[in-house]
Amino acid sequence: MSANAAAARGGRSTGADDGPRLRTRRFVELVMTLLAVGIAMGAYAMVHLARDGELPASLPAYTGGLLLLALVAHLAVRRFAPYADPVILPAVILLNGLGLVLIHRLDLTEADEAIAAGETVARGDAPLQLTWTAVGVALFVVVLVVVRDHRMLQRSTYTIGALGLAMLLLPLVPGLGTEVNGSRLWIRFAGLSFQPGEVAKLALIIFFSGYLVVHRDALALAGKRFLGLDLPRARDLGPILLAWLASLGVLVFQRDLGSSLLFFGIFVVLLYVATERPSWLIYGFVLFFGGAYFAYTQFGHVRDRVTIWLDSAGSLATGRAFDLETSFQVVQSLYGLAAGGLIGTGLSEGHPEFVPFASTDFIISALGEELGLTGLMAVLVLYAIIVERGLRAALLVRDGFGKLLAAGLAASLALQVFVVVGGVTSLIPLTGLTTPFLSYGGSSLIANWALVALLLRISHAARRPAPSITPAASDEMTQVVKL
Amino acid sequence: MNKPLRRVALACLLLFGLLLLNANYVQFVRADNVNNDAGNRRLLLEEYSRERGPILVAGQPVALSMPAEGDLEYLRRYTNGPLYAPVTGYYSFIFGADGIEREAREVLAGTDDRLFVDRVANLLSGDPEEGGSVVLTLNADAQQAAWEGLQGQVGAVTALNPQTGAILAMASNPSYDPNVLSSHDATAILAAWTQLTEDPARPMLNRSLRETYPPGSTFKIITAAAALSTGDYDAETEVYAPDELDLPLTEAVLPNQGGASCSGNEQISIRDALRISCNTAFGNLGLELGADVLREQAERFGFNTTVDVPMTSAESVFPTDLNEPQSAQSAIGQFDVRATPLQMAMVAAGIANDGVVMKPYLVQETRAPDLTPLSTTEPEELSEAVTPEVAAQMQSMLVTVVEEGTGQNAQIEGVTVGGKTGTAQTEPGRPPYAWFVAFAPAEDPQVAVAVLIEEASVAPNDISGGRLAAPIARSVMEAVLGR
Numbered sequence A: 001m002s003a004n005a006a007a008a009r010g011g012r013s014t015g016a017d018d019g020p021r022l023r024t025r026r027f028v029e030l031v032m033t034l035l036a037v038g039i040a041m042g043a044y045a046m047v048h049l050a051r052d053g054e055l056p057a058s059l060p061a062y063t064g065g066l067l068l069l070a071l072v073a074h075l076a077v078r079r080f081a082p083y084a085d086p087v088i089l090p091a092v093i094l095l096n097g098l099g100l101v102l103i104h105r106l107d108l109t110e111a112d113e114a115i116a117a118g119e120t121v122a123r124g125d126a127p128l129q130l131t132w133t134a135v136g137v138a139l140f141v142v143v144l145v146v147v148r149d150h151r152m153l154q155r156s157t158y159t160i161g162a163l164g165l166a167m168l169l170l171p172l173v174p175g176l177g178t179e180v181n182g183s184r185l186w187i188r189f190a191g192l193s194f195q196p197g198e199v200a201k202l203a204l205i206i207f208f209s210g211y212l213v214v215h216r217d218a219l220a221l222a223g224k225r226f227l228g229l230d231l232p233r234a235r236d237l238g239p240i241l242l243a244w245l246a247s248l249g250v251l252v253f254q255r256d257l258g259s260s261l262l263f264f265g266i267f268v269v270l271l272y273v274a275t276e277r278p279s280w281l282i283y284g285f286v287l288f289f290g291g292a293y294f295a296y297t298q299f300g301h302v303r304d305r306v307t308i309w310l311d312s313a314g315s316l317a318t319g320r321a322f323d324l325e326t327s328f329q330v331v332q333s334l335y336g337l338a339a340g341g342l343i344g345t346g347l348s349e350g351h352p353e354f355v356p357f358a359s360t361d362f363i364i365s366a367l368g369e370e371l372g373l374t375g376l377m378a379v380l381v382l383y384a385i386i387v388e389r390g391l392r393a394a395l396l397v398r399d400g401f402g403k404l405l406a407a408g409l410a411a412s413l414a415l416q417v418f419v420v421v422g423g424v425t426s427l428i429p430l431t432g433l434t435t436p437f438l439s440y441g442g443s444s445l446i447a448n449w450a451l452v453a454l455l456l457r458i459s460h461a462a463r464r465p466a467p468s469i470t471p472a473a474s475d476e477m478t479q480v481v482k483l
Numbered sequence B: 001m002n003k004p005l006r007r008v009a010l011a012c013l014l015l016f017g018l019l020l021l022n023a024n025y026v027q028f029v030r031a032d033n034v035n036n037d038a039g040n041r042r043l044l045l046e047e048y049s050r051e052r053g054p055i056l057v058a059g060q061p062v063a064l065s066m067p068a069e070g071d072l073e074y075l076r077r078y079t080n081g082p083l084y085a086p087v088t089g090y091y092s093f094i095f096g097a098d099g100i101e102r103e104a105r106e107v108l109a110g111t112d113d114r115l116f117v118d119r120v121a122n123l124l125s126g127d128p129e130e131g132g133s134v135v136l137t138l139n140a141d142a143q144q145a146a147w148e149g150l151q152g153q154v155g156a157v158t159a160l161n162p163q164t165g166a167i168l169a170m171a172s173n174p175s176y177d178p179n180v181l182s183s184h185d186a187t188a189i190l191a192a193w194t195q196l197t198e199d200p201a202r203p204m205l206n207r208s209l210r211e212t213y214p215p216g217s218t219f220k221i222i223t224a225a226a227a228l229s230t231g232d233y234d235a236e237t238e239v240y241a242p243d244e245l246d247l248p249l250t251e252a253v254l255p256n257q258g259g260a261s262c263s264g265n266e267q268i269s270i271r272d273a274l275r276i277s278c279n280t281a282f283g284n285l286g287l288e289l290g291a292d293v294l295r296e297q298a299e300r301f302g303f304n305t306t307v308d309v310p311m312t313s314a315e316s317v318f319p320t321d322l323n324e325p326q327s328a329q330s331a332i333g334q335f336d337v338r339a340t341p342l343q344m345a346m347v348a349a350g351i352a353n354d355g356v357v358m359k360p361y362l363v364q365e366t367r368a369p370d371l372t373p374l375s376t377t378e379p380e381e382l383s384e385a386v387t388p389e390v391a392a393q394m395q396s397m398l399v400t401v402v403e404e405g406t407g408q409n410a411q412i413e414g415v416t417v418g419g420k421t422g423t424a425q426t427e428p429g430r431p432p433y434a435w436f437v438a439f440a441p442a443e444d445p446q447v448a449v450a451v452l453i454e455e456a457s458v459a460p461n462d463i464s465g466g467r468l469a470a471p472i473a474r475s476v477m478e479a480v481l482g483r
Helices: A003-008 A026-052 A059-080 A088-117 A127-147 A151-155 A158-171 A196-220 A232-255 A257-275 A279-299 A300-318 A328-340 A365-395 A400-424 A442-463 B001-029 B031-035 B042-048 B080-087 B101-102 B105-109 B113-125 B140-150 B186-198 B216-230 B270-276 B279-289 B292-300 B326-332 B341-352 B388-404 B465-481
Strands: A177-180 A185-191 A193-194 A224-226 A228-229 B056-058 B060-069 B074-078 B131-137 B155-161 B168-172 B238-240 B244-246 B253-255 B267-269 B356-358 B363-369 B373-376 B381-384 B418-424 B433-442 B447-455
Touching: A059 A088, A059 A127, A088 A127, A088 A365, A127 A442, A151 A158, A151 B270, A158 A196, A158 B363, A177 B244, A185 A400, A196 A257, A196 A400, A196 A442, A232 B056, A257 A279, A257 A400, A257 B001, A257 B113, A279 A300, A300 A328, A328 A365, A328 A400, A328 B001, A328 B031, A328 B042, A365 A400, A365 B279, A400 A442, A400 B001, B001 B031, B001 B101, B031 B465, B056 B113, B060 B080, B074 B080, B074 B381, B080 B101, B080 B140, B080 B168, B101 B105, B101 B253, B105 B131, B113 B216, B113 B373, B140 B447, B140 B465, B155 B341, B216 B270, B216 B279, B216 B292, B216 B326, B216 B341, B216 B388, B216 B418, B216 B433, B216 B465, B238 B279, B244 B279, B253 B279, B267 B270, B270 B388, B279 B292, B279 B326, B292 B326, B292 B341, B292 B381, B341 B356, B341 B418, B341 B433, B341 B447, B388 B418, B418 B465, B433 B465, B447 B465
Parallel strands: B056 B131
Antiparallel strands: A177 A185, A185 A193, A224 A228, B056 B060, B060 B074, B131 B363, B155 B168, B155 B447, B238 B267, B244 B253, B356 B381, B363 B373, B418 B433, B433 B447
């Protein structure tokens, strides 16, 4: 027992009757965390070196701050999820740090322009993003502490589901919700804006996973045949279909089509993984295209987005002149990316401020412009690594709920990055989704930190050595076995 | 659930792969295209922060960048602006670039792919980035002679090296000073641009390259060449030369210049017909040879195609679908035949070069900032217009024109000069165009030149190729030959 306790504390197990010594790899994580902080702070220094020719006075303070947050997160993992994958946290810290640097860099240009125009300089977004990062790390620690075992969440599946749905509906409550850029996604409370949709996404993934793991067998069996397809019984399919339709409906009503796409995708993936029936993928495709067509014909702003996409992708492929009037945002984003070329213009040397919403929707363009194709590919691979590690945790963890939850979280990240980067690079139409960890935006940031906490929790469960059973010292018939 | 999980992992991999491919597509494959898009200001801003490379003629810069105060760090200055403007073009912050400034943009800006290593070296050493230089083929003395000859008249001069195709002079009058467009004062630039583009004299037009005119009697070179090439005629063959040529299918007649008579017995050798520029003889030759033969010969000299010097020339035209009267008129370079001065210089050059027309080019060589050559233009054969035997006869006949005929104003002491005058009718009430094409020395040709006078300040009756254009051709040839 003492050996187990020692293992749980993250040290090396010493007992002779334990299983093979499993390294927790926290040292690797520490090294990579320091590297991540170093890269982020190096970028910060470069922004100022390029602008002013000297290191910024605030460098030690910001380095200290980011280092502190990173170490807090790392120590939390060491203490509460010691067997978790060592790569995920450093990758997240690096992304978050890079996002901070880019947002700061954009702030500086905005300040320059304000000074040139004789206006007052706004405070800038970076300090607020840093605050939200701290909140995110705090939430990360809280989730790690509170959720000692991910299977706890399974017990409250329906509650969490209801909460998720409620959070989705909150912005529609008059007085609480506000309309921004044509969609009702935000609530204002005590002077702070919050996007509950991001947290609702997490809750709904937990709900889907919890429900599916229980009903997977029923859903995998054939119920009725409908149009030559096997459908499960309505009793089994009903509740989840309702929940899914409800969330989609709300999102469509809120005109947040990016999130609708995301939810739909996650749900189909989870159904497929849970039931192991590829037919769900086919249904999903059909429904997706049907829904997309419906949206296209019914919603003007969907048509607009598709037109913009076809126009800019067409110009890109054929060499026809870009139409700035129709597709201003995407075209400016493409200009920025192309200007970056292979190695980028260098931090502070490009013109990401030409792209509207550079700090939120188009942060990837700013990154691609200043850090080049190599930088963009590196960041994409970072995301891919996080997704891959999440899916690996799903593969390794032993219980079905954990598998589904990890898969859902990882897939949501993959889909979100695909939709955002695809939109910005004119691969698919633009949506309003945020870029996880990079974009300016508190709700998205803290929700993603919570997501990572859950992933690490599951990863810990996946990589934790199977608890060994120490034989009881006494000869009694019944023995107390402590796991 | 592991099997579908692995498939999901593969799908996520594919999604990221798509993103990476697309990023490569935007930032590498299509980057140049996007960067050069008309609406893209980033590249321009980039270029203005670097020292743009010079354009050199005979070792001296005619366009160079000088450090400047203010936002734009370098100012583009032109020495002898109007003299070289048709070739250098302009380089303007608002209006982009034209001429060599545009065609050699990437070398001058230092962004050419071949300068990648230099850029990296500069990056590491911290040296300021600069562009490469472009060395032109122009002969400074010839250009000056052409320019001085054109003063007070509207017209153009093009001079080539017949053996290589290198362009020795390309002048156009009236011209403009590109310095007014390359300044940093936006209001001044706009005012200058408006004034230049609205000037009815069209000072920004490169008449040598981009404007076509009826070549008039200079086209008789091609008609004679066509006749000799059939093998049925040689220089001394007597052909029918009435006082007035009856044009079949019409009531009209083709007269000689000033109603003169070419011959007492209505027969004249081709040599003499060229010497005195007899319209009726060549009109009749046109009827006998037929439009197709004429067109084919013209095309072998370069008609009906464009040529990139590197700027793209206008297309010199010999029409298709000509009936007989039109063929007769076309044979003397009227009706709808149109040629650029460059094209006519190519005709003279082809004859001088034993029948081989060389591809004309302006850029001798491009160099990296450290003066190592990036590219050197090798002379290239464009076509074999006539056999060397025919060329020899043509040369001899054209020498007769200068020694004894209408081209005596182009004689140079001690040098065998060949040439042909042209006085092309334009519209009723409008004075004719005056042409002169020539080459020298006949035995080892160093220069071929075409001079066109569009408007002169002399009485219309006094306008003739021999009187106005030939002296300019002589001074240009003298400049090239060093006399």
